[in-house]
Amino acid sequence: MSVDTEVRQRLGVDLPPPVDKSNAQQISTEAFDLPSRDASSNNTKLRQDIPTTEDEDIEGLPSHPSGIIVTDEAPTPNPYMKYVDILLGGLSPRWRNYVIRGVFSAVMLAIFSKIISMGPLVVSLLVLIIQIKCFQEIINIGYIVYKSHNLPWFRTLSWYFLFTSNYYFYGESLIHYFGFMMNKNNFLQPFVSYHRLISFLLYTAGFVGFVVSLKKTYYLKQFTLFAYTHITLLILVTASHQMIQNICEGMIWFLFPVSIIIANDIMAYMFGFFYGRTPLTKLSPKKTWEGFIGGGLSTLVFGFIFAGILCRYQFFVCPLDYDEEKMMISTECKPLPLFQLSTYAMPKPFSFLKRTMQLYPFQLHSILLSLFASCIGPFGGFFASGFKRAFRIKDFADTIPGHGGFVDRFDCQIIMALFTNVWISTFARVASPNKIVQQVLALSDENKEEFLRLLKNYLKH
Amino acid sequence: MSVDTEVRQRLGVDLPPPVDKSNAQQISTEAFDLPSRDASSNNTKLRQDIPTTEDEDIEGLPSHPSGIIVTDEAPTPNPYMKYVDILLGGLSPRWRNYVIRGVFSAVMLAIFSKIISMGPLVVSLLVLIIQIKCFQEIINIGYIVYKSHNLPWFRTLSWYFLFTSNYYFYGESLIHYFGFMMNKNNFLQPFVSYHRLISFLLYTAGFVGFVVSLKKTYYLKQFTLFAYTHITLLILVTASHQMIQNICEGMIWFLFPVSIIIANDIMAYMFGFFYGRTPLTKLSPKKTWEGFIGGGLSTLVFGFIFAGILCRYQFFVCPLDYDEEKMMISTECKPLPLFQLSTYAMPKPFSFLKRTMQLYPFQLHSILLSLFASCIGPFGGFFASGFKRAFRIKDFADTIPGHGGFVDRFDCQIIMALFTNVWISTFARVASPNKIVQQVLALSDENKEEFLRLLKNYLKH
Incomplete structure (x- = not known):
């Protein structure tokens, strides 16, 4: 099935012939301009070009130039859709969408239950995978909307920043929960002791890379995308990391x-x-x-x-x-x-x-x-x-x-x-006696004595 | 001295008569466009309008529309500049700038030394003030460059987000260092126990406010400025907070x-x-x-x-x-x-x-x-x-x-x-026996016993 047909099917309506490249360029430049500028004239033109989909009547939205994304940067068409077409060929697009949505909801629920039963570590892995997928989707949009095809290093740097921030956050969690175990391993020990330093230097290398990659013609674009990547990281990486902390506090x-x-x-x-x-x-x-x-x-x-x-x-x-x-x-x-x-x-x-x-x-x-x-x-x-x-x-x-x-x-x-x-940190986090003991053991001998002296003092009261 | 004259003096050259409002609008719209678009024609025009300053020869940069900032959003002219003018009237702009720069460097150094001598709490306050000033400067640029004059709530929300993030970070530091003392005060105690919850709900209120303030005509502008504010916060608030942590670890x-x-x-x-x-x-x-x-x-x-x-x-x-x-x-x-x-x-x-x-x-x-x-x-x-x-x-x-x-x-x-x-957290942070004792005391009775049992066990080895 051609990409074009795939789009028609996905939108559930007849599309005009695919937008040609020069036109696509014009539209997506428009997407970067201030919407207030010449919204009236251009949007109307757009709306005539590509009709809105039937079941998602997004009133007031200058209809989406899906065509651009697909002509330019098509995600590979889902191979299973062919079988779906055979099975649901007779249904109207509206019902077809309901059925697909329902079936895939059930499929997701089933997979989800199975994964839950496999315990916290597997669930954490799932969170990581979803985070990466989400990052990919959002970065892809920035890539297309800001037309960053010839921007030096943009994709590489984005993924590099994702890697370093995950390295930092996942490392922190691992050390928090398994630090004592990891410290006994000669290979892992330096990664525990120098974790923050390593993460910071990794990030700094990316930052320096960004500054070095700055090119006169693209300054504003590059800074915009730098901000775009970092906001995405801020939202996705903190959220997924906190989710994993939640998992560790109890499924x-x-x-x-x-x-x-x-x-x-x-x-x-x-x-x-x-x-x-x-x-x-x-x-x-x-x-x-x-x-x-x-x-x-x-x-x-x-x-x-x-x-x-x-x-x-x-x-x-x-x-x-x-x-x-x-x-x-x-x-x-x-x-x-x-x-x-x-x-x-x-x-x-x-x-x-x-x-x-x-x-x-x-x-x-x-x-x-x-x-x-x-x-x-x-x-x-x-x-x-x-x-x-x-x-x-x-x-x-x-x-x-x-x-x-x-x-x-x-x-x-x-x-x-x-x-x-x-909520957990306010109402349900309890210091584990185990972890405090580990902190005491990590003290210097002198401080251990000081600790015991203070403790005895207090317990007497 | 009129604003106009002030600008002439600041730039150190003769300016053409102030840009009229409609022109200013056009220029700053330009600043939001992709620089690659019609760089040649418009930039040249700009360069003819306002000559570059003598001592900052920023080669290749379409000369700065300083005039816009001043005509539109003038920071009130510095009142002391009048006296400086009298004193340095005879110098060329180049030398005038060196002298001013030198004198104010010395002034800043003197103030800085005085503040250092006043101890960590006063220095932390200085860091907070500088952070707020920096935030103001950066937000102001966003405000002007993106022409957000009629954007609903932009300034209010930005300052609100600055307030909530500082409330959160400074609160965390205060609790870390003085939590035990604050817990003894009936008024402060709930602010300690529910600190994260309060901060989160404050932030969430701002987030909801942002979503509610979204207006069809401004969507892209509003999201751009939301990102702009958050990146600014990310950089300034984390840095200043970490600086204060550093101060607490030793001046x-x-x-x-x-x-x-x-x-x-x-x-x-x-x-x-x-x-x-x-x-x-x-x-x-x-x-x-x-x-x-x-x-x-x-x-x-x-x-x-x-x-x-x-x-x-x-x-x-x-x-x-x-x-x-x-x-x-x-x-x-x-x-x-x-x-x-x-x-x-x-x-x-x-x-x-x-x-x-x-x-x-x-x-x-x-x-x-x-x-x-x-x-x-x-x-x-x-x-x-x-x-x-x-x-x-x-x-x-x-x-x-x-x-x-x-x-x-x-x-x-x-x-x-x-x-x-x-660096501190890698090489110089030492758990204080005092803080571990406080953690032990915060345990439930049952956990205290468990802690003592484990500790005895280990110390025997």
């Missing part, structure tokens, strides 16, 4: 937030589909107040029940810890009080039923987490929508059939992961 | 790096002035290889001697520590081995003079720090120069007469502060 801190965001997405979609009347924001014209409120309420209920289920399993609530005595990663623990059944007085209106009830305290936390997920979470999505409009693209990529790119699917997860990380 | 970690960067600046200028022949980079046409190498070598010597002097005083080498027993900030310490005189074998070529020599180990560190300051430090300056060229400005502001803006003066300090921070 529940990963699985619960991710699930309520997904639940909120699905429920808001359902409520919007059946009861949606009042538009919520111009950024995402398909979102409605009915979906927002209905989705929010069902997320609260779902979260409360789901939290109760997760709290029962040590697999979910135990943090990753290295047991110095058994010399292995411990998978068991005495759960935090947060994850132990407690007795609460029944709230007034229901007290005629029962005086008390048994709950996991985490279920009360779940209410606040769900509130955040359903009230603030969607703003992550609005932000991504606004970004897509600013850069005049429909999706970040077409990696997941029916869903768009990875970024389109994980936009709301980012802010939730950050919130969860803050 | 020497602030004073030494700052001084060698200044020394390198001055010495490179001197060497360049007297021996400069070979241009170093197109980014800063006035810098020469002779200045780079001569400056580097003198910095090594200066650093080695200066390090030896600083190491003698507890005032410089002692970290900030809260003495739990005396209930006060301790200003004394037993210096780290790094700051204690040791005996070294004399290097071979000099061994006929003396077999051994007495040195502070920090003096050996000083060699590597000076190497970084003189080899990599200047790239901070090149980066800033490139930025100024990309945005077609001559200086970031005119806050310090003869020097430009704060950013112009502190560009190389940023990367040095980051490097020093990494």
Whole structure:
């Protein structure tokens, strides 16, 4: 199937013949200009050129020059789409999209459950892979929109910065959790001791490379893309790193937030589909107040029940810890009080039923987490929508059939992961006796004595 | 003195009558376009409009539309310049600038020494003030260059983000050093316990505000400025925060790096002035290889001697520590081995003079720090120069007469502060017995017992 046909199918409408190169250049230059400049004349022209897709009526958006991306920088067409075409050939594009979207949602859920069952280290790997995919999608857009084809080193430097920042953050996590074990290995030991220095020098080399690569004709473009890369790194790398920290504090801190965001997405979609009347924001014209409120309420209920289920399993609530005595990663623990059944007085209106009830305290936390997920979470999505409009693209990529790119699917997860990380450090991080002992052992002999003297002093009081 | 005259004087040449508003608009729109587009025609026109200044021959740069900044957004003219005019009226602009630059260098050095003598807390305050001034200068440029006059909320949001990020970082430092003291105060205690949560929610409010403020006509502009603000924050807030961490680890970690960067600046200028022949980079046409190498070598010597002097005083080498027993900030310490005189074998070529020599180990560190300051430090300056060229400005502001803006003066300090921070954490951070005791005391009773059991176990071995 030709690239051109693939685009027609993806958009679900008949496209005019592919835009020729000179035209494409003109359009994407336009995308870099201030939208306010000659918005009226040019946008109208664009809208006549390429009709909007049927099922994504993005009102007010100068319709997306998808054609440019595809003619210029086509992601290789998904080979499985051929079979999908055979199976769903008879359906209208609208229904075809629903079916594809549904099937791939189920596929993703199945894969996700399998990965969860494989434990924290595999899940961390998944987070890393998703982060890399998202980075690729966003950098690709910068690459196309800013026409950086002949910009010296842009792609190389972007990927190099991704590498160094991951090297730094993942290294920090590994050292935090396994530092003692790694220090016993002669090969790894210097990488532990000099981790920050190595990371910093690696980054500095990239920075120097950037300055050296500056060329008179491209100054503004190069600085713009430098900022673009760094903002992308800032968002993706911090978020994924914090997500991995969450995983290490107990799988529940990963699985619960991710699930309520997904639940909120699905429920808001359902409520919007059946009861949606009042538009919520111009950024995402398909979102409605009915979906927002209905989705929010069902997320609260779902979260409360789901939290109760997760709290029962040590697999979910135990943090990753290295047991110095058994010399292995411990998978068991005495759960935090947060994850132990407690007795609460029944709230007034229901007290005629029962005086008390048994709950996991985490279920009360779940209410606040769900509130955040359903009230603030969607703003992550609005932000991504606004970004897509600013850069005049429909999706970040077409990696997941029916869903768009990875970024389109994980936009709301980012802010939730950050919130969860803050939540843990506020309410649930407990200093492990093990780690403090290790700190004491790392002291100099003199300081050890000083430590013991101070400690005795305090314990007497 | 009218604004117009002030500009003429600042540029040191006769300016044509001030650019009228419509013209200014056209020029700064141009600054946002891709420089490659119609560089030839328009830039030439600009160069005819406003002649370049005499002493800053920025070859190849479309001459700076300084006039725009002043006509449109004039920083209030410096009132002291009137007296300077009276005193230096007879000098040529070139010499006038040298004198002003020299005098204000001396003034800054004097103020700086006074502040240093006032101790770490006052110095931290100075860092905060400089950070705010730099932020103001950079944001101001974004504001003018991207013509964000009618952009909803841009300035408010930028300052709000600066406030929240400082609230977060300074709070973290305060808690790290004075947490135990603050916890005893009923009013401060919740700000300690919920610090991250409060900071995160404050930031999130700004983020939501940004999304709500998005307006169709301005999407790309708003996202560009969002990125612009965040990159500025990323650079300035992290650097200043790390600088303050450095100060807390001992004043020497602030004073030494700052001084060698200044020394390198001055010495490179001197060497360049007297021996400069070979241009170093197109980014800063006035810098020469002779200045780079001569400056580097003198910095090594200066650093080695200066390090030896600083190491003698507890005032410089002692970290900030809260003495739990005396209930006060301790200003004394037993210096780290790094700051204690040791005996070294004399290097071979000099061994006929003396077999051994007495040195502070920090003096050996000083060699590597000076190497970084003189080899990599200047790239901070090149980066800033490139930025100024990309945005077609001559200086970031005119806050310090003869020097430009704060950013112009502190560009190389940023990367040095980051490097020093990494250096400390690699070679000189020592866990304080005091802080570990505080961690132990914060454990639950059950965990305290577990801790003591583990500790006894280890100490037996």
